[in-house]
Amino acid sequence: MNLLGIDLGGTKTSVCIGDENGTIRAARRIPTLASEGPESGLRRTAGLARALLDETGLDPARVDAVGISAPGPVSVREGLMLRPPNMPGWVDVPLVRWAQDSFGRPVFMNNDANACALAEYRYGSCRGTPNLVYLTMSTGLGAGIVLDGNLVQGATDLAGEVGHHVLDIRGPPCPCGQRGCLEIYCGGKNVADRLRARIVKDNARSAILGEAGGDPAAIDFRAFLAAVKKDDALALEFWEEYLERLAQGVGTVIMFFNPQVILMGTIAIHAGEFLLAPLRERVRRYAWAPSVAACRILPSALEGRIGDLSALAVAADGLPPRV
């Protein structure tokens, strides 16, 4: 099959041509320039896709399906990107209609966490595992859930919002409006924001600031992790909380879904066993032994390609299987 994949992100947008087995034949990437609004962004994306089809000599009429991975929340049923928190102005964007109009082919769409779970299920290191959870572990913390080989969507495509389940009813306020969400403790952006606020407020000396080149605005998860490895006191205080809260959240994922594997994205890939080894140990406090024993916790092995693969997986998942 010929599939056209579109991975629309808050920062960059990628377009690829590939097949249902996850072979990427060609891919191109542009900045999304989200602040310029959806009309401009989608026009440039369609142009990029047409250029890619031209370059590869693929007749658009021979594209079997278009797959779109987009920032959540989305409405799969209505084909809309609803209101992604990091893309102001992109409200109720009719992505599916846009792609149908642009390419004249069948279009399938899902949110990025779900699309990544489909990519892991089809192309990842644990492909074919019937019960599989993907945790994005990036700016935010979303989940895509495959149970008995099927992606879980929920009543209104909002299943798997594990980043905003409440770990502590008296915890810190989350930008989502609740308190003590998993994401306020473990989302990459929130951890950096909370560290920055603490350092500025206390005028604190911390290796984190050094790792960020002395600029509080440059504090990010990488700077945090580097400071943890240098045994910086403030970094270690946050690291302890980070690990414990991540273990609590992952424990709940295990108790609810009883998956064979949890695959973890960006931060877990970057931190590797330095994060995963203590996490596996601490999860035992927050889930029952037989369920923990049944579940491997692994970094995604698709990093670098997962954006393109997730868009292809959405297209492949939407089409009926060929007999």
Next chain:
Amino acid sequence: MNLLGIDLGGTKTSVCIGDENGTIRAARRIPTLASEGPESGLRRTAGLARALLDETGLDPARVDAVGISAPGPVSVREGLMLRPPNMPGWVDVPLVRWAQDSFGRPVFMNNDANACALAEYRYGSCRGTPNLVYLTMSTGLGAGIVLDGNLVQGATDLAGEVGHHVLDIRGPPCPCGQRGCLEIYCGGKNVADRLRARIVKDNARSAILGEAGGDPAAIDFRAFLAAVKKDDALALEFWEEYLERLAQGVGTVIMFFNPQVILMGTIAIHAGEFLLAPLRERVRRYAWAPSVAACRILPSALEGRIGDLSALAVAADGLPPRV
């Protein structure tokens, strides 16, 4: 179809004959006498079933399937009841083999929470709703989860253990070994145990004791609820915690599964809107508005029949649909 249903419980065991549409043609009940061990209990259960078949004149060879609902945890794949907390000595009981040997017909089994979810999906007030959660709300607090019309089992049949996800890492110890589980706050037995301990320890005056006839050992959830309605101070203190923690737990269920409906068992049926109205209000603190709006929270309407219906539903779910 002719289905034989067996609802094996810690206290009583029910046997029924019915069909795939949830029509119960005959039912009988005996005390399980769990302390006498599985051999005695299962021998008496088989005898009861044979007597029921005799009475109804149904040739055992014309039974299409046997369905068993059993206290969790169970291994559906291995046909075992593993180690139910309230039935000491019932360890790794091969229920499916026993029923095959006893009746010579196809046998299907599941844990009671899953079986109740199947009963709701097939016969309940919201039958056919594709995404549905059943919460047992009885001695313990378990869940059965139907997503896209399929029961969620998980990798090792342990999905849906929502009663033991951790709401507060510094919360009270739960008999399961963790701290701050949903069930320690909201399980009927745990609430009664914690109230009793508090009343005995503080030698407290409380209307709860009066509602229990002055006997601390007789304190149960009904006595607690009656005292709440009389504005007893201790009862109100626990009620506040009960509602808030139940809302937190239900909020997480909504964020993870995005169901169209959550059906609640025993305690919710007994307490009715006195419990459900404030619960619906408080859930808004622990789940996002669109997901809350998509989800009705209702009492089960199958009370009284749900045990028999859950066993029939397990049998009906196991058989291939008739064309």
